[in-house]
Amino acid sequence: METKFSAAQLADPGVAESEKILRKCVHCGFCTATCPTYVTLGNELDSPRGRIYLIKDMLENDRPADREIVTHIDRCLSCLACMTTCPSGVNYMHLVDHARVHIEKTYKRPLMNRLTRQVLAAVLPYPARFRLALSAARLGRPLAPLFDSVKPLKPFAAMLRLAPSSVPGKSKSAEPGARAATGTRRGRVAILTGCAQPVLKPSINEATIRLLTRLGIEVVVPEGEGCCGALVHHMGREEAALESARRNVDVWTREIERGLDAIIITASGCGTTIKDYGYMLRLDPAYSEKARIVSERTKDITEYLMTLAIPAVAAPEPLTVAYHSACSMQHGQKITRQPKDLLKAAGFMVKDPPEGHLCCGSAGTYNIMQPEISARLKTRKIANIENTRPDVVATGNIGCITQIASGTAIPVIHTVELLDWAYGGPKPAGLAATRTLEAAE
CATH class of the missing domain: 3.40.50 (Rossmann fold)
Known part of the structure; x- marks a missing residue:
């Protein structure tokens, strides 16, 4: 991609790095086929290629972010499926990260949007505050339908729905x-x-x-x-x-x-x-x-x-495991084989759900900030998982666990909990409860 940044602009290290990334893009559009928001919405501006054009225009012209670019950048899950697909090695992650910094510095968001983002930043990274907020959310859950009826309050409705019915004690x-x-x-x-x-x-x-x-x-x-x-x-x-x-x-x-x-x-x-x-x-x-x-x-x-060369064992129970590869695992860290190999060595039957490259819609706080798109992605993901008819879903990210578990009766367990069980630890609580219920029926 041809760029036209000035020498003064390129003196900024962030802009210089973004310019290098932009130059690698060849407009091929391979990224559109694996982008969850493009697949869901069908809008070119909600694809990596479309967002790259918007970012290039904003940075090249050194102008503040506007409502259009903020809308489409906010819809990006940062799932990084585009980086897995890209044949040219475009580091979309660093480019969109820089664009978000520019947006934060140059764009004044609507009041409720600013408030929601401030609440998330002030609560989620702090366990004590988060625990207190979840307790309050359980009491406020009946207000979710009311919040849903007012567009700026939809993120708060999503927060209330995502809050678990009970919170485990401190560990x-x-x-x-x-x-x-x-x-x-x-x-x-x-x-x-x-x-x-x-x-x-x-x-x-x-x-x-x-x-x-x-x-x-x-x-x-x-x-x-x-x-x-x-x-x-x-x-x-x-x-x-x-x-x-x-x-x-x-x-x-x-x-x-x-x-x-x-x-x-x-x-x-x-x-x-x-x-x-x-x-x-x-x-x-x-x-x-x-x-x-x-x-x-x-x-x-x-x-x-x-790296520890763990010996293969027989599974504690003959279970079929649908392995959901979190986007941050398969696209962000390029870890695809290891979790499945470990589960197979532990004696489990492992299946790959269809469209495994597509995000479940969790993506950090995405299921709060973009609840409608997130819900569509969750429905699609769960349908694909349930089609494999598994006994349990395994994944390696708490956001995915929370998101998927909110829409299916199949237990969703962290991969390491299944491995701990297979190698002498206790049966995962969620799996044990489900099996007990099935036996009673």
Whole structure:
């Protein structure tokens, strides 16, 4: 793609990087076939190619974002399916991230939109606040239909509907400290506790710690780590995202200096962002090298388990598992084989649902901010999953778990919970409850 940026514009590192990305685009349109919003809406401007044209025009002319470009950029899920499809290596992720920063700096959103985004940024990254908000949401759920009738309040209706009927108690798995390996120690890792996941489903990290320690891996929850910054990063709040990244880089660097094989991530959305810390902090001389090392040391739990040469076993029960590959897993981190190979080695029958490349509609806060499009994607995803007639759905991202589970009776379990069960841990609670109900019927 030909560009016409001035030398003064290219002096800005963000613009210079975006210009390099734009030049790689050859207008082929392969990305449109795998873009969930284009497949759903059929509008060229809601495809990666259309958004690239809009971003190019905005940046080249150095003009503030307007309502049209904000509408179409906001509809982007950042699922990154376009990057998997693109034959030219266009780094759409970094381009759209830069566009969102530009939008945040130059566009004044409507009042309710600003308020909604502020509430999400002030609540979701903080477990204590998030837990309190979920308790309030359960009481406010009867108001959802009323909020639905007023367009600016639809995101609040979506929040109320997504809130679980009950919230698990606080888990010791989130408490800082080391969990000793069983028997001879084979390695030492840090685990990201996360922000939303330990509130919604602490059993995921509990299963991870149990499994790793049984395999001889010491697991440490570092003091001072926090949200990875993905939520505010995707809102274009650059400084807030970089502040989160720097905090975590400092924490994990201390652990790396003490000897650390990997930083384990159990929420693939977080993993995609942390693996990008090296790029995000590339211009910060105090952090660029430390961030690069942290990114290189970061592993999804399934990536790390594959390095341990776990022996094959017979599954505790002969279950058919539909594996839902989260977008941040398959497109963001290019992890496609490892989770399925691990599940198969654990004795499960694994099936790939049709259209596995398409997003389920969760995408961080997308199911709150774009509830109508999200609902259509969820319906499509669940239909494809149910067509495989599985006993259980496995996936590696808390957002996908919450989204898919809200529309199907099939239990949706994190991959590591099934693996922990297969290798000596307890049966996952959601699966156990479902099986008990089926037996009673």
